[in-house]
Amino acid sequence: MTTSATSPELDRLIQLLARLPGLGPRSARRAVLHLIQKREQLLVPLADALHTAAERITVCATCGNVDTADPCAICADPRRDPAIICVVEHVSDLWALERAQATRGRYHVLGGTLSPLDGIGPDDLHIAELVARAKDPAVTEVILAVNATVEGQTTAHYVTDMLHGLDVTVTRLAHGVPVGGELDYLDDGTLAAAIRSRTPF
């Protein structure tokens, strides 16, 4: 898609923005015009923030989180429970659990799920690093907080096999009715799981 009225600099900016998830050529053009109109409030700060991120953001060698420090703020936080490792697929899942303040343990980002069709095997994920961390005697529980998809569950089974024989309890997230959810709109599998895992009231 050409934007012939625009200068090469703007064209390049539009093309780069259009490669972000959720933006296409049209919304990228809108975003660029918005940025130009708010040069001091948005364009300059955003350019600076991106430069800072490019210079300082690194991946935590322990858990795989992204942060300005390595080890990351979570791995370095002494108030975190060293007994629990919460295994997630992606950094976005880690952020979601942190927003929910769902666990006081530390994390381990696998970097994806096993997917033979896409050529993603165990060596492409950070499973060996997880096993090494789980061998620490301080670790007593590994929570598999992977997605409730076929790929996620396949990966969970594989990770469980790898952790077999270690002195850790492997747990997974509960299936059930989402908080605020209505039964009428839920699928059969979730309803059956919610009944199976019913708890005393």
Place this chain on the structure above:
Amino acid sequence: MTTSATSPELDRLIQLLARLPGLGPRSARRAVLHLIQKREQLLVPLADALHTAAERITVCATCGNVDTADPCAICADPRRDPAIICVVEHVSDLWALERAQATRGRYHVLGGTLSPLDGIGPDDLHIAELVARAKDPAVTEVILAVNATVEGQTTAHYVTDMLHGLDVTVTRLAHGVPVGGELDYLDDGTLAAAIRSRTPF
């Protein structure tokens, strides 16, 4: 919305990206993770492109287009027809007309529409500059390429009044069936206008 797992630098980047049109906090987080994963291909080039834009992009004092030069590439292009000024509301409209290669004339960006309820009067738009440009004897036609909305048409009427007495023909865009459009889905006003303005086949 807190993103407590993220460093202050990432938090700030997410907040800035979330202020772009079409992005919210969730999609901004996705975009940031995408940027970090593609640091060399996307994050660094985008930061550089934004810096370049912040330094070099300026608004053309003649027509109101945004470009790295003032006068802009369109105003400075000698192949453009100096007899025609195409009046648009926003720079995005100018870009749309340029993509369609709809006119070989030059442009004039009003910067919005008259909107008394929002406190936008004639002095807030670049109408006086348009009248000054239209006084040039070389200019023979002013095309009002404003949106077919109430605000756009109100503005068009006001601009026409301002141009009254000058030696220019004021024209507006045709109303009718969009190319590729189906009659069954068109509103009554458009269909009536298309019949009224029917042309010999």
